[in-house]
Amino acid sequence: MARRGHGAIVTVSSSAARMPAPVGGAYAASKAGVEILTRYWATEFGPHGVRVNAVSPGPVRTEGTAAMLGDQMEALDRVNARGRAGDPREIAEIVMFLVGPASSYVNGATLFADGGEISALPG
Template identity: 40%
Template sequence: MALRLEGKIAVITGAGSGMGAAMAELFCAEGARVIAVDISGAQNGVAARIGESCTPFQADITKTEDVQAMLGLAVEKYGRLDILCNNAAIDGPLGPAAEYSESDFDRVWNVTGRSVFIGMRNAIPLMLRHGGGSIVNTASIASLVAFPTMVAYGAAKGAVLQMTKTFAAEYARQGIRVNALLPGAIRTGMTDQMPAQYVEAAKNATPMGRMGQAAEMAQVALFLASDGASFVTGAGMVADGGYTIV
């Protein structure tokens, strides 16, 4: 069977753990060369585990110069950029919307929302040099339904979905596809830090009766990034075990 990303060059943010690490591993297994980006340093261990097809890079994705550097590394090392997965995010503290601090809101927005704009804005000119590319933005079902106590996260993820649609509409005829992955309750380091009762409630509200796995989300991202989704753009691909259908 042919590898689905053979010869593709990808940059994946939030690749130090969770869904980003799973994406890096799967994309490399499917033939891509990956720049694995994280702010934590954990991307080094991920890249070491994967091997030479994965290059670690430390960056703060809220800073334009860091984003330009991570994308520039792909071009410098491999000559092009084919895929960008804007996956990095934070959820921020939980709390009632009317009591949520402006500083916490701004921090969540900068990492989870604004960084996606910065990533796409700087990636698209590089993709256009070689006839196009594929962008996969990790949104969330929080961009579709309300999650009380998570006003900043929901606002940011809602913006990610809408930016996905806007960029997709503007660049479709130039060979760039832009799609969003909308995970439901997924077992990651982020959910491990949430109150147990909150996670349990999300699991119980999922018709499949379980949380999703990072590897399952990586499979959806792989489809959206690959030529198998050649007629898919501007989509919000829900992968939530049925959470939003009931």
């Protein structure tokens, strides 16, 4: 991409990078690492015409999430301001925006697609 002088990369983080929990510290740390790497790459490759951004989903209804949560899957609908978990297609649409021409001036950003999960935190 840098040799061609244009391109767009979208990395995938997670709301876990911003929300401490009793479990999942290694996962959260890895996603926080994705976010800083995204900013570094944006700085490194931006002058060569390559944009690098991240999408940071909150809870999303996927087969993997269902396998992990089992019968607690309905709890996903209570963790954000929208009152429901995300759909994988919604995240895909954000990725399409970030690689498309409408976001040509966006570089080094993390787009939070969490249904307002941070807003719904108590206190």
